[in-house]
Amino acid sequence: MRTIIEFRNISKSFGDVLAVDDVSLTINEGEFFALLGPSGCGKTTLLRMLAGFETPSRGTILIDGRDITRTPPNRRPVNMVFQSYAVFPHMSVLQNVEYGLRMDGVAAAERRARAREALAQVKLEALEARMPDQLSGGQRQRVALARAIVKRPRVLLLDEPLSALDAKLREELRFELSDLQDRLGITFVMVTHDQDEALALATRCAVMHKGSLLQVATPADLYEFPSSRLVADFIGSVNLFEGHVIADESDHAVIDLPEHGARAWLDHGVGVSETVTVWLAVRPEKVELHKRGHGTPPPEIEGTPAGYNVLAGTIRDIAYLGSESVFDVALESGQRLRVIRPNLTRWDQEDFIWDEPVWVAWHAEAAAVLLQ
Amino acid sequence: MSRDPPALLDYGRRWPLRLVMFAVFLFLYVPLAALVLFSFNDSRRTTRWQGFTLDWYRRMIADTELIAALGNSLVIALLATLISLVLGTLAAVALWRFRFPGKALVSGGFSLPILIPEIVLGVAFLIFFAHVLPWPVGLPWPLSLGAITIAHVAFCFPFVAVVVRARLQSFNREEEEAARDLGAGPWRALVDVILPYLRPSLLAGGLLAFTLSLDDFVITFFTAGPDTVTFPVKVYSMVRFSVTPKVNAISTVMLLITVALTFVALRLQARHGGRALPG
Amino acid sequence: MSAAPRETSWSGQKGAFLALLGPPLGWFLLFFAAPLAVVWAYSFGTNVGAAEIAISGTFANYARALEPLYLGILAKSVGIAALATLICLLLGFPVALAISFAAPQARIWLLIGIMLPFWTNLLIRTYALIAVLRDEGLVNTALASLADALGLPFAPLRMINTNVAVIVGLVYVHLPFMVLPIYAALDRMDRTLIEASLDLGAGHLRTMFAIVIPLAAPGIAAGLLLTLVPALGSYLAPDLLGGPNSQMIANVIERQFKRANDWPFGAALSFMLVYLTFLILALRPLLARKGAGA
Numbered sequence: 001m002r003t004i005i006e007f008r009n010i011s012k013s014f015g016d017v018l019a020v021d022d023v024s025l026t027i028n029e030g031e032f033f034a035l036l037g038p039s040g041c042g043k044t045t046l047l048r049m050l051a052g053f054e055t056p057s058r059g060t061i062l063i064d065g066r067d068i069t070r071t072p073p074n075r076r077p078v079n080m081v082f083q084s085y086a087v088f089p090h091m092s093v094l095q096n097v098e099y100g101l102r103m104d105g106v107a108a109a110e111r112r113a114r115a116r117e118a119l120a121q122v123k124l125e126a127l128e129a130r131m132p133d134q135l136s137g138g139q140r141q142r143v144a145l146a147r148a149i150v151k152r153p154r155v156l157l158l159d160e161p162l163s164a165l166d167a168k169l170r171e172e173l174r175f176e177l178s179d180l181q182d183r184l185g186i187t188f189v190m191v192t193h194d195q196d197e198a199l200a201l202a203t204r205c206a207v208m209h210k211g212s213l214l215q216v217a218t219p220a221d222l223y224e225f226p227s228s229r230l231v232a233d234f235i236g237s238v239n240l241f242e243g244h245v246i247a248d249e250s251d252h253a254v255i256d257l258p259e260h261g262a263r264a265w266l267d268h269g270v271g272v273s274e275t276v277t278v279w280l281a282v283r284p285e286k287v288e289l290h291k292r293g294h295g296t297p298p299p300e301i302e303g304t305p306a307g308y309n310v311l312a313g314t315i316r317d318i319a320y321l322g323s324e325s326v327f328d329v330a331l332e333s334g335q336r337l338r339v340i341r342p343n344l345t346r347w348d349q350e351d352f353i354w355d356e357p358v359w360v361a362w363h364a365e366a367a368a369v370l371l372q
Numbered sequence: 373m374s375r376d377p378p379a380l381l382d383y384g385r386r387w388p389l390r391l392v393m394f395a396v397f398l399f400l401y402v403p404l405a406a407l408v409l410f411s412f413n414d415s416r417r418t419t420r421w422q423g424f425t426l427d428w429y430r431r432m433i434a435d436t437e438l439i440a441a442l443g444n445s446l447v448i449a450l451l452a453t454l455i456s457l458v459l460g461t462l463a464a465v466a467l468w469r470f471r472f473p474g475k476a477l478v479s480g481g482f483s484l485p486i487l488i489p490e491i492v493l494g495v496a497f498l499i500f501f502a503h504v505l506p507w508p509v510g511l512p513w514p515l516s517l518g519a520i521t522i523a524h525v526a527f528c529f530p531f532v533a534v535v536v537r538a539r540l541q542s543f544n545r546e547e548e549e550a551a552r553d554l555g556a557g558p559w560r561a562l563v564d565v566i567l568p569y570l571r572p573s574l575l576a577g578g579l580l581a582f583t584l585s586l587d588d589f590v591i592t593f594f595t596a597g598p599d600t601v602t603f604p605v606k607v608y609s610m611v612r613f614s615v616t617p618k619v620n621a622i623s624t625v626m627l628l629i630t631v632a633l634t635f636v637a638l639r640l641q642a643r644h645g646g647r648a649l650p651g
Numbered sequence: 652m653s654a655a656p657r658e659t660s661w662s663g664q665k666g667a668f669l670a671l672l673g674p675p676l677g678w679f680l681l682f683f684a685a686p687l688a689v690v691w692a693y694s695f696g697t698n699v700g701a702a703e704i705a706i707s708g709t710f711a712n713y714a715r716a717l718e719p720l721y722l723g724i725l726a727k728s729v730g731i732a733a734l735a736t737l738i739c740l741l742l743g744f745p746v747a748l749a750i751s752f753a754a755p756q757a758r759i760w761l762l763i764g765i766m767l768p769f770w771t772n773l774l775i776r777t778y779a780l781i782a783v784l785r786d787e788g789l790v791n792t793a794l795a796s797l798a799d800a801l802g803l804p805f806a807p808l809r810m811i812n813t814n815v816a817v818i819v820g821l822v823y824v825h826l827p828f829m830v831l832p833i834y835a836a837l838d839r840m841d842r843t844l845i846e847a848s849l850d851l852g853a854g855h856l857r858t859m860f861a862i863v864i865p866l867a868a869p870g871i872a873a874g875l876l877l878t879l880v881p882a883l884g885s886y887l888a889p890d891l892l893g894g895p896n897s898q899m900i901a902n903v904i905e906r907q908f909k910r911a912n913d914w915p916f917g918a919a920l921s922f923m924l925v926y927l928t929f930l931i932l933a934l935r936p937l938l939a940r941k942g943a944g945a
Binding site: 072 | 379
């Protein structure tokens, strides 16, 4: 894989506010890279520095090995799809798409041909004479896309590309975006606060928080192997138990959870000293619910010795979401636990109800151990 | 703090624009600064500095005609503002609330006083008060100012209506409906909900009307009689016949009043949820 | 939108409607429409005796207004007003641009700075300019000391009582009318459109002409009209700053009423000015459409 973009120790401050704090990052050619994080985490500033709208306070940015830190935006081999789309309201669809080529001095005939080709790629060829105020939000987004790709940039930048669209359209365009990237082979860098969008589209994600990178990994690794509580909590939801390691072998580890008077069994070693505090992270959909009423004993869990990975609790709330149900369980320690169960049949055979005593349990391979 | 280089779109900090800006502000303020400066000049001449004096201010206060003219102007402006606020608000609410035949005509008509050249209005009032509705001569002050006040209201209230109507555009009708839902009659809802919402625009419109009235020379010039001279008309005759620093002195006082009024209005407006003022 | 319709029909609430619209409409008809109608009637009148005018339906006043002498003054008025408007645009656009891109705190102070002269009495402002432009005024004094320092001969520039002074005066008075609507248009404009243009390869200057100016066109059109219309009817600037050769239409009208005592002719001239004003206002949609597209 060839490196296309390199951020070297980039910092950016606005007055007294440090928006980006010493970020170093490389992005490879052909990647669909997502910068993910809550609003104000610095992801948009990083993207805007890549586009040339902001100048870093410190550090260098390279594209194809060339230092572009101070190159003005109109001389960079990148193009952007803006969050608001920024379609020029006084120009027709075709004029919008031709604009960038006109700035490059491309001859009229070629300009038109290339603009039409780009419009065909986003399925807008029929609307080329329309003015932007005659377009829907989704169509305007496609104009913005066509306008950016027609210049054949080395990198396409997308600032929250789907955030202004309604849920259904968002899903549709999500597939089109990744399809478009496959066809064009251009490197995409996207900024988003929507973890679903990042997980669905990106080949690799960087999670940002308060101006710093927390973790850079593939979507699956981010979800299954988060490096910190912050990442685990930001990507999906997670149940965390504080504790420390009391046994650590190559094929298993045991975590003591003193607050719950219980122990957790993991199917892998963790290589952590017994003196440090760790957090056991269990995703809600990886927790099982079992009946506990009338003296029902704790369930047996495959691959886990008896007495591990089981806690007693009581259901406090149930939210039926159609495809699944979310349970709010109060453990005996007082901590709340979130459990998600898919609604596999139309009629839930087990039929859990409010205030019902339950056992919550998880498999030895379900939990992850976090240090931060 | 502003040591960083200008950001990409920070056009205000690029030198060509700074240069134009600087030149324009110089152009706008040098004449006014000179005007103020020479009001303190110990000489009849208004170009060479001879030394500091307050003599011209003393003469200004001693000039009873000038002070009387200023009094006339303030009374007219106050009356015209009050009447214009009432008429302008009524017009704005009526045009905002109701659909009626000929609405475009009425709405367009109300904007005419803003568009018609002042000189034409002046001529119109001259003829009107000379031939159609002669204003009785010898009425006691301030009734003697009636003709001028009527003329001022005629061109001030449409400005108030414009400002108030603009504010009404953003009024959330559901607030009024909430008041009705909670038991208020239509007039109560108007007074309790709509009028408070309009307060910033009433302040802005009132200030605009006051300034327009106080500022008006041309229309008053045609309407004023010998015993109803207003401040601008008086200053005009002074400027025409003898340029003395007394005019500078009175101008400086007016400038101060203007600046003070502007800042009071901005503060009030900031407090009532209008645009904020720094500090 | 599911909100209640904003307007209700008047017929349902006749009492409230009349109470609201009655007073302003009455004032408008009695103290605006009626006086103007009288002027209009007088413009078709003839002088009979010292203070009596007969509405004879004659077009003689308009015929006289169209004589080369008065047509020339009308043309000159348009020319002077147009030139002043153009200068206002050239100065006002960069100023509006700089203000709209300034930091929020600075923006408020700059706007106040532009507005403050507008709130100041017109007569005072015009008077202030006299002191600057006079033969022994501020400009000439400054130039004289400069020439003195350089050892050059100096003859005072003749500015007061010339067309130049009138134009300077009109620019001085009307600049805020140009700056504010352009500022409002620029302030409303989506900044990312500029970024998009830069991103697509345009430089700042090309972006200015391809994106910013077309999008500010409605504001520019409003500024042009707001400057041109009052400038055209200006009385004070030509009266106090101009000379015998720089009289504009308003000064001629004034003379008919206050000195020549030919009211019917003055009324006809007045309505010529009104028609001209409407003609200019009719240009507005044209101006605004030119840049703004749909």
